[in-house]
Amino acid sequence: MTATVRSPGAGDLYPTRVPGSAAPFRRRHPVVWHKAAEGPLSSGQLDAYDRDGCLTFDALLSAEETAACLEETARLTADRSLRDSGRVVPEPDGNGIRSVFEVHALSGTFREIVHSDGLAGIAHQILGSDVYVHQTKVNLKSAFDGSGFGWHSDFETWHSEDGMPAPRALSLSIALTENAPYNGPLMIIPGAHRTFVPSTAETPPDYHHTSLQGKNLPAGPANRAVVTALARELGMRQFTGPAGSVVAFDSNSLHASAPNVSPFPRTNLFVVYNSVENTIGTPYAAPRARPTYLASRTFTPVPRPAHYGG
Template sequence: MNATLTDHYPTRLLAPGPVVPRTHPTVWGGADDGPLTAAELAAFDGSGYHAEQALLGPEEVRALQAEARRLTADPALRGDERTVVEEKSQEVRSVFEVHRLSPAFARLAADPRLAGRARQLLGSEVYVHQSRVNYKPGFGGGPFYWHSDFETWHAEDGMPAPRAVSVSLALTENHPFNGSLMIIPGSHRSFVPCVGRTPPDHHLNSLRTHSVAVGMPEQEAVTALAEQAGGIEQFTGGPGSATFFDSNCMHGSNGNITPYPRSNVFLVFNSVDNTLTAPFGAPAPRPAHIASRDFTPVARDAER
């Protein structure tokens, strides 16, 4: 447990606690710092997200699709701890650290269309805190229950503040019916503490099932956020579309019982001024393939 830094966002409590208003900025940079306009930055500040259609072209997407298929077909990787399988179907649910497993995903992480927007939003150089491909196979893709990523990264990884941004890049068509991303607008401004002490090696269960209670918000808190926002936003789009969202957004996705698989690349950029310390709500940090402790800034690629 972290006993050296002030904990602005206490969580993993013994009893439900009040929602904590966010004390840190959402947008740290300005319109002159990157590709997003002042209006787009203001919209991100208010809603917590920014969506773009066709951020990548068809040929680029096809190359990434091939890499995603290669990773799932690799028998050595299937038995590696970086691969997480569905609890029931035993199909691949996620492959972590893909930017280290694949040159194609490494190039994607350094691409200024992604990293450049992250630098602008976070107002600093950035490093990859986490990368993975999420596979939601047809007829068997499980849901991802409502959660704030920052709550987990704060409690289990030691991320001090919500100065991180995630990018969900579609590799397949994201329909309204095959488990696409849902976000509660404006939820990033409220930190929802979760109940329950973190057991050792909690990630071994939490990443493969939606039935683990630790790290999940109370239903009443999610309901209040949705009512305050006036609804829930769902993100659909074709391969190559992308959603950038704040680390504290309350989000989730339904399971996929349709014949149409959904696969997305998930990249998390953290500010180099917000590097990990000891966990704030867990007995030990999670493994490096889930929460990197290599804080080397992402190299600046040639501007596009």
């Protein structure tokens, strides 16, 4: 047994990581927070995001920007001084690097992109408030050896392990290389963001030391019978596109991706924006908060373009 910092149920609208069976339930918060908020998205795009929990964009980054990001990724993964910082996550079998976290703090190139209006404006509009950067990472998914990600909701982790109160956060998955059907692109069950799927195992102490490698996970993965039922009912989407294309997805989307055995890397930048009205606190179901390179506790808003009010 591990002690949970907050007792389950005390002001917790999304109880999870409680041993025993737990039924999925309907999300208790909106997906699009202010339908009339100004921003880059049309009302049709907002409706589609509300319905599916995801939305795609063809070319939000230029070829120069994706090339610069790949160069920076190569620099960061070669930097020996970062190896023991926790930010660099090796592949579970030791063949290369799976992820690099907090890239916007390690590189001006990433910082500029993460703070750009073209990206942050999407989050401002959907979340209906100022936003700050909760997490960034590059998932490298190397040719031949890139491992996959099982079915999960990010919010389930951020709620239990980081103390995020509500699913009022959004991720962008930005292709830095082509995402093709054969190199492990992102998959989402559209509409499943309306259902919260509790995890039925407690969070082990210092879980992030092993959980980020994605293997043998007692807590976090969505129940397989529930995933099967939701996928049968709602279908599944696989997101392919050239470098520079983007998928925006809700923090409670059910998503996964297969390993990459192809000879082509699938390298994506993930940026998570959280509402400043949803800042993180004490973990809801974990012995200790995770390091700030996984879950920022600096809630400085990303500056908004001058022409948007509110």
